Amino acid sequence: MTQLVVTGLHKAFGDHPVLTGVDLDVPAGSLTAILGPSGSGKTTLLRVLAGFERADAGTVTIGRSVVDGPDVHLAPERRRIGYVPQEGSLFPHLTVADNVGFGLPARQRRKAAAPLLAAVGLADLGKRYPHQLSGGQQQRVALARALAIRPHIVLLDEPFASLDAHLRASVRQDVQGLLARSGITGILVTHDQDEALSTADRVAVLRDGRIAQCDAPQDLYDRPADADIARFIGEANLIEGTLDSDTVDTILGRLKIEPACLASPAPGPDSPSFARSGPATVLIRPEQLEVLAAETPLRPLAGDRRAATPQELAGRVVAYGYHGHDAVIHVRPEHDRDAPTIIVRTLGGRQLPPGSPVTLRARGPVLAWPHA
Amino acid sequence: MTTAPAIRRPGSPSPPGGREGRPAVRARRARLPLALTAAGFLVAAVLALPLAFLLIEAHGAGTSAVLHLIFRRLSADLLWNTVRLTVVVTALCAVIGTAAAWCVERTNLPGRRVWAVLVVVPLAIPDFVVSFGWASLWTWVQGFRGAVVVMTLAVYPLVYLPVAASLRGSDPGQEEVARSLGVGRVRTFFRITLGQARGAVLGGCLLVALVLLAEYGAFEILGYQTFTTEIFTEFNVSFSIPAACALSLVLVLLSLLVLAGEGMLHGRGRVSRSGPLAARQMPPHRLGRATLPVLAGFGLLSGLALGVPVGASAYWMFERSAQSIGGVSLPAAAAHTGLYAASAGALDTAAALPIALLAVRHSGRLRRFLERSTYLVLAMPGVIIAFALSYFAERYGGGFLYQTAPLLVICYSIMFFPLALVGVKASLARAPASLDEMARSLGQRRLAVLWRVTLRLAGPGLVAAFCLVFLSVVTELTATLLLIPTGMATLSTQFWAYEQNLSYGQAAPFALVMIAVAALPSYVLGRFFDRDAHPRGDTVHARG
Numbered sequence: 001m002t003q004l005v006v007t008g009l010h011k012a013f014g015d016h017p018v019l020t021g022v023d024l025d026v027p028a029g030s031l032t033a034i035l036g037p038s039g040s041g042k043t044t045l046l047r048v049l050a051g052f053e054r055a056d057a058g059t060v061t062i063g064r065s066v067v068d069g070p071d072v073h074l075a076p077e078r079r080r081i082g083y084v085p086q087e088g089s090l091f092p093h094l095t096v097a098d099n100v101g102f103g104l105p106a107r108q109r110r111k112a113a114a115p116l117l118a119a120v121g122l123a124d125l126g127k128r129y130p131h132q133l134s135g136g137q138q139q140r141v142a143l144a145r146a147l148a149i150r151p152h153i154v155l156l157d158e159p160f161a162s163l164d165a166h167l168r169a170s171v172r173q174d175v176q177g178l179l180a181r182s183g184i185t186g187i188l189v190t191h192d193q194d195e196a197l198s199t200a201d202r203v204a205v206l207r208d209g210r211i212a213q214c215d216a217p218q219d220l221y222d223r224p225a226d227a228d229i230a231r232f233i234g235e236a237n238l239i240e241g242t243l244d245s246d247t248v249d250t251i252l253g254r255l256k257i258e259p260a261c262l263a264s265p266a267p268g269p270d271s272p273s274f275a276r277s278g279p280a281t282v283l284i285r286p287e288q289l290e291v292l293a294a295e296t297p298l299r300p301l302a303g304d305r306r307a308a309t310p311q312e313l314a315g316r317v318v319a320y321g322y323h324g325h326d327a328v329i330h331v332r333p334e335h336d337r338d339a340p341t342i343i344v345r346t347l348g349g350r351q352l353p354p355g356s357p358v359t360l361r362a363r364g365p366v367l368a369w370p371h372a
Numbered sequence: 373m374t375t376a377p378a379i380r381r382p383g384s385p386s387p388p389g390g391r392e393g394r395p396a397v398r399a400r401r402a403r404l405p406l407a408l409t410a411a412g413f414l415v416a417a418v419l420a421l422p423l424a425f426l427l428i429e430a431h432g433a434g435t436s437a438v439l440h441l442i443f444r445r446l447s448a449d450l451l452w453n454t455v456r457l458t459v460v461v462t463a464l465c466a467v468i469g470t471a472a473a474w475c476v477e478r479t480n481l482p483g484r485r486v487w488a489v490l491v492v493v494p495l496a497i498p499d500f501v502v503s504f505g506w507a508s509l510w511t512w513v514q515g516f517r518g519a520v521v522v523m524t525l526a527v528y529p530l531v532y533l534p535v536a537a538s539l540r541g542s543d544p545g546q547e548e549v550a551r552s553l554g555v556g557r558v559r560t561f562f563r564i565t566l567g568q569a570r571g572a573v574l575g576g577c578l579l580v581a582l583v584l585l586a587e588y589g590a591f592e593i594l595g596y597q598t599f600t601t602e603i604f605t606e607f608n609v610s611f612s613i614p615a616a617c618a619l620s621l622v623l624v625l626l627s628l629l630v631l632a633g634e635g636m637l638h639g640r641g642r643v644s645r646s647g648p649l650a651a652r653q654m655p656p657h658r659l660g661r662a663t664l665p666v667l668a669g670f671g672l673l674s675g676l677a678l679g680v681p682v683g684a685s686a687y688w689m690f691e692r693s694a695q696s697i698g699g700v701s702l703p704a705a706a707a708h709t710g711l712y713a714a715s716a717g718a719l720d721t722a723a724a725l726p727i728a729l730l731a732v733r734h735s736g737r738l739r740r741f742l743e744r745s746t747y748l749v750l751a752m753p754g755v756i757i758a759f760a761l762s763y764f765a766e767r768y769g770g771g772f773l774y775q776t777a778p779l780l781v782i783c784y785s786i787m788f789f790p791l792a793l794v795g796v797k798a799s800l801a802r803a804p805a806s807l808d809e810m811a812r813s814l815g816q817r818r819l820a821v822l823w824r825v826t827l828r829l830a831g832p833g834l835v836a837a838f839c840l841v842f843l844s845v846v847t848e849l850t851a852t853l854l855l856i857p858t859g860m861a862t863l864s865t866q867f868w869a870y871e872q873n874l875s876y877g878q879a880a881p882f883a884l885v886m887i888a889v890a891a892l893p894s895y896v897l898g899r900f901f902d903r904d905a906h907p908r909g910d911t912v913h914a915r916g
Contacts, residue, residue, distance in 0.1 A: 052809050076812040083813040089806050093828050102824075103814030149815055 001028035001183050002063045002152035004049070009058035011044055018044045020209035022058070026153075026202075031179055031186040032214075033196035035233075036206035042189040043086075045206070046155045049187070050083045051076035062152060082146030082154040082184075086161060088138040090130035096141050097126035103149040116144040119178060136167045143175060147182065154179065156188045160195060172199055193233055197221065205229055221285075223258065227369060230283045235328075235343050237289075241282040243370055250282050251333060252289075252362040253311035283367040286328065286345035291352070292359040313360045315342065317352045331358055408734065411726035412742050418723075419749050419786055422760035426620055429763070433614040441618035446602070450619070454598045454626070457519055458584045464524045465580045469531025470573055472673065474565070475666055477539040480656040482663065487670050488536070489895060494677035495529035496890035498847040498864065500589030500871075501883045502526040505681035507593050508688065508876050518594040525677040526590070527583050531576030538572035539565070578634040585627055586753030588850040589868065599623040600755050600850070607759045608854060620756045627751035682887060689880035697875055700861035706885060709862040712777065713845035716784035717838040720792035723785065724837065728796040733805050747790055754787045758851035761786075780855040787851060788841045795840050799833020836897055843890050843897075863889075 009022040018041040026032045036042050047053045049060060051067065051074060060068035062081075067074040090099050100116050101109030117123055120140040130138055139159055146154055159175065160168045176199055179186045190196050196203045197217040204214035213225040224230040227238050241250035246257050292312065315331040318341050329352060330341040344360060352358060430438050441447075475481050476488050494502075503522045506513040513521060546568065550560045566573070588600045599619050606616040659666055700708075727746060730739040749757075761783050765774040773779040803826045811821040849864040856865055863886050870879035 050809075050813055052812075076809070077815050077817055079813075080815070081813060083810065085806065085810070087806070089810045091807060091810075091825060091829075102811070103816070145814065 002185050003028040004153055004185060004187070005059075005061040006049070007059050007061075009045070009048065009060065010056045011041075011048055011053065012056055018209060019048070019055075022206075022209070022211055024204055024211055024214065026185060026187060028185055029183050030201040031176065031188060031199065032202045032204060033188045033190060033200035034204050034206050034211075035190060035193060035196040038191055040206050041209055042191075042206055043157055046083070046157050046187070046189055049153075050081050050155055051079050080149065080151045080153075082149060082151035084139070084142045084146050084154065084156045084159050086158045088130075088135075088142040090138055090141055090145075092130055094129075095126065096122070096128050096130065096133070099130065099141055100126075100145045100148050102145060112148055113144075116148055117141075119147075120144045120174065135162045136164070136171055139163065139171065140174070143178070147178070147184070151184060153185045153187065156186065158190055159188070161190075161192075168195075175199075197233070205232065207232075223367060224283070227281050227283070230367070235286045235345070237284045237286065237342050239282050239284065239340075239342075241280055241368065243277050243280045243368060245277065248280060248282055248366065248368050250362075251335070251339075252284070252313045252360065255282070255284075255362055256365045257368050258365045278370055280368040280370045283369075284362055286343045288363050288366070289342070289344040289360050290363060291329065291344060291346055291350070292361055311361055313342075315358055315360060317354050317356045317358055319354060320352050327352075329358070331360060408726045408730050409739065409742075412730050412739070415723045415727055415789075416742055416745050418782075419746050419789060422752055422757040422786065423624070423748065425760040425764045426617060426624070426756065429613065429617050429760075430621060433617060437614060438618045438621070441615050442622055447619070447622065450597060450599050450602055451622075453516070453596065454585065457516065457523070457596070457598070458581050458630075460520055461523045461527070461584055462577050462580050464520070465528040465531045466573055466577050468524070468528045468673070469576060470535050470566070470569070472528075472670070473532050473535040473539055473569075474561075475659075475670070477536050478544075478565070478657055479659050479666075481659060481666060481670075483667075487674075490674045490678060491532055491670070492529050493891050493895065494526065494674075494681075495533075496843070496847075496894040497526065497678075497681050497887050498589070498849065498890075499523065499526045499583075499587055500593060500849055500864075500868070501685070501886065502677075502681045503590035503593040504867075504871055504876075504879070504883065505684035509680070509684050514594055515596055519591060519596045522590055522594065523584060523587070525673075525680075527580050528677070530579040530583065531573065534572035534576045535569050538569045542568040574634050574637055578630060581630045582627060582750055582753075585623060585630070586755070586850070588755055593871070599626070600753055603755050603759065604850065604854070607755075607763075613763060616759055620759070623753060623756065624751055627753070631747075631751055682884070685880040685883040685887070687880075688876040689884065691877060696878055697870070697873055699869055699878070700866050702863075702866075702881055702885065705861045705863045705866045705882065708860055709846055709864070712781055712784065712862065713842040715781045716788065716845050717792075717841040719781060719785045720789055720841045721796060721834055721838045724789065724792040724796040728793060728800055732797055732800045743793070746793060749786060750790055754783075754848065754851040755854065757786050758783050758854040762855055775855070775857050777857055777860070780852065780857070783851050783855055784841070784845050784848065787848070788844045791840045791844060792837045795833060795837025799830040799837060802833055803829035839893050839897055843893055846889050847886060 004024070004026040006022055006024040009019050009024075010017070011019040022045060024032075024034075034042055034045065044053065048055050048068065054073050055068050058068075059066055059070075062079065065074075066072055067079055090096075091102065094102065096117070097113040098109070100113040104112050113126055114123070117126055120143055122137060122140055122144070125133065125137065125141075130141070133141065139162070143154075143156075143159070156175070160172055163171055172195065188196070188200060197220075200217065202214060203217050203220050205212045205220070207228070213220060213229055215223070220229075221233055224233060227236075230236040230238065239250050239252075241248040241255075243257075247254050248257055314334040316334060317329055318332050319330040321328040326345055326347055329344045329346065331344055332341050333339050334357075342360065472487075472491050476484050476491065481487065499522070502525060503513075503518075506522050507518065512518070547560055547564050550564045551557070555563070585598075586600060587598070588604055591598055591601050592604075599622060603616050603619045603623065606612045606619065727743055731743045761779060762774065765779055773782075807825055807829070808821050811825045812818070816824065846863065849868060852862055852865050853868065856862065861869070863882050867879050867882035867886070870876070870882070
């Protein structure tokens with residue numbers, strides 16, 4: 001079980017900077033997902049970790065050895081890192097079994113392939129050639145090949161992107177199980193949040209060439225470090241409010257703030273004792289909102305709306321998306337036609353066509369970032 | 373593996389040498405491209421030698437003298453001969469090649485597979501053998517008439533091959549869409565089908581034009597005077613260097629014009645496909661009543677292009693005349709040919725490797741320029757390269773290498789470098805860098821990667837590149853005549869000697885051997901490169 005530590009990694013191509021100071025700590029035996037939009041430098045990061053590119057600055061440490069640093073660059077063939085690229089990259093001139101055994105000494109090649117293929121569910125396909133396999137099968141062979149060399153770390157570059165949707169879930173589970181059973185540290189790179197949140201032990205968000213936040217999926221979702229990350233992970237309602245010690249006043253009334261999790265907008269060397277009062281951005285997740293029974297009468301909205309029903313917000317449905325297991329409703333607040341729509345997620349059932357009047361109420365503590 | 377010093381935690385003081393909060397960024401350049409680039413420049417420099425020699429000599433002779441030589445009555449005749457032949461033959465080849473390609477690729481012509489082969493094989497027959505075949509049988513095959521017939525039949529496959537490949541790989545769905553939009557069959561053919569194949573047609577025409585500009589043997593037999601035949605005569609017979617030089621400059625200019633013209637006509641449109649690469653096969657057009665005429669056409673084409681040269685050679689071989697003149701024996705000539713061809717093939721493949729590696733793996737502006745510069749060789753017909761090398765080896769090289777086999781091999785290598793480059797690049801395409809990296813990540817050292825992955829995948833392509841040059845040398849005449857060491861002979865020069873002496877019976881076996889040596893490998897190579905362009909089953913990215 002090997003730990004991976006990256007500090008201050010910089011990498012530019014020509015005068016185009018891609019990674020601008022990546023700090024990452026991957027615990028031994030865990031599966032960490034690096035999440036970021038296309039073009040954010042995810043593949044570059046993996047390639048630096050694998051040794052195909054050399055970092056311009058910073059260090060990469062695997063276990064207790066520095067493999068990439070000011071005076072050191074360990075060649076890829078000596079790092080014992082398994083690399084599974086997006087396209088699989090199987091050797092077209094070798095059979096599946098020969099592919100899997102490629103990294104092993106000649107004596108062990110024949111015997112090692114069969115159990116590995118069985119482990120990825122491709123027991124009888126050893127004699128086939130890569131072009132005779134489907135995309136999903138090729139991906140699994142690539143994984144078996146990477147595992148055959150008993151690597152310290154496995155790097156997976158969007159491994160499920162080329163699979164059909166229904167295959168994706170099962171292959172994902174297989175991979176997760178395989179890595180967990182063998183205790184290999186894994187790093188998975190993806191642009192698919194669902195994948196990252198459901199597969200990994202920790203998720204690192206790569207933004208602007210840096211890791212913006214690295215946490216367990218639950219923590220990342222419930223306590224994003226800033227509004228951008230909140231929007232990036234799942235749906236988010238970001239509304240303005242006024243902080244007052246441990247509560248915040250919003251259009252949905254006075255809401256409690258997550259205790260001990262008051263997030264400040266920008267951690268810096270001189271972390272200010274952030275203001276406990278003043279304007280702030282508030283995060284309310286769609287599933288924290290509930291739609292009250294339609295019979296609840298609308299109060300007149302003249303003047304101070306909070307006076308009438310402090311914890312409720314009246315609005316009209318703008319869009320209703322039915323997904324079977326739940327429904328996503330976009331609501332425009334009644335009091336302000338120009339305010340951004342509020343996204344609500346409810347269990348399905350009640351049909352609410354556009355134009356229907358609804359009343360919303362927020363549940364549970366919320367996250368707030370004071371304005372700088 | 374070195375052990376780490378105390379690991380820096382984020383937020384700790386930055387290392388010395390950098391500004392506060394910003395670590396010193398150091399660029400670490402890989403060393404390999406530097407060596408490759410140097411090798412590439414060396415190769416490009418050698419390729420540029422003939423042109424450099426030409427310009428030096430022209431400058432030495434004096435601009436006014438050169439201009440005087442260029443603007444003679446003779447030049448006007450040569451220009452007229454060259455240009456009108458090029459235009460007519462190129463047009464004919466474009467029509468024949470495209471029509472044949474369309475019939476084979478897009479219709480239900482019976483025996484398509486066989487016709488596809490028969491239509492291409494004539495390319496393997498050297499042009500001077502084709503000319504010999506026709507001229508030896510019929511006396512009307514002379515001058516402009518003869519040249520048109522002979523050259524059209526000899527080089528139309530140069531248009532057929534790329535157009536056929538293009539039609540095979542292009543998206544037939546576009547035709548269906550055009551028809552659904554109400555465009556009639558004929559207009560669809562001209563606007564859509566030909567439009568897609570436009571690049572291929574232009575590329576083929578370019579090759580035809582360049583071959584015509586460089587042809588010597590065939591025209592000499594037919595008594596048709598062009599720049600190339602005149603340069604040959606001025607150099608080899610009259611030893612008039614300035615005249616040869618002046619004419620060469622004009623010829624090079626013409627070739628550059630052709631190259632530039634093709635580039636401009638090519639336009640900026642790209643033949644793009646949307647959707648998955650594995651093409652849905654569209655049902656072929658039904659020829660219906662046109663089947664018999666088309667079949668007859670193909671039969672006629674094959675008969676004329678293939679049947680006449682081979683038949684004539686066979687005829688003369690069995691029709692031995694009483695006289696026979698002395699000369700190098702067939703086995704000896706074949707041995708020399710094989711030796712020169714193999715040497716040139718090996719040299720060219722090795723020389724093409726650095727430039728191809730740079731172009732494919734480490735692309736950059738400088739390296740692309742390097743690659744483009746090597747294509748300038750296409751603008752220099754063999755006669756010019758041979759003449760430049762020979763003259764300057766004698767005059768400036770102190771006789772070193774003059775009239776020696778190594779110089780001949782170097783000349784071949786320069787002439788056929790673009791062919792080798794195309795082949796080597798195609799072979800590297802089968803061994804992408806990503807597979808090399810993958811092998812390294814699996815623990816293989818660089819040498820093991822080269823042996824187990826790169827060479828295994830690129831090997832067949834490298835062999836194909838070697839074969840391309842080999843075949844071209846076997847069928848080459850002009851430069852060989854100029855540079856061959858005295859007393860030695862190749863298949864082509866010995867054939868030429870017999871032919872010029874009208875000793876057809878002795879010339880015929882040489883012709884047949886050359887055809888046999890060139891034909892079969894050409895077919896195999898054609899299939900190889902075709903598979904490269906349109907991989908069907910053997911690609912890594914198969915979708916399930």
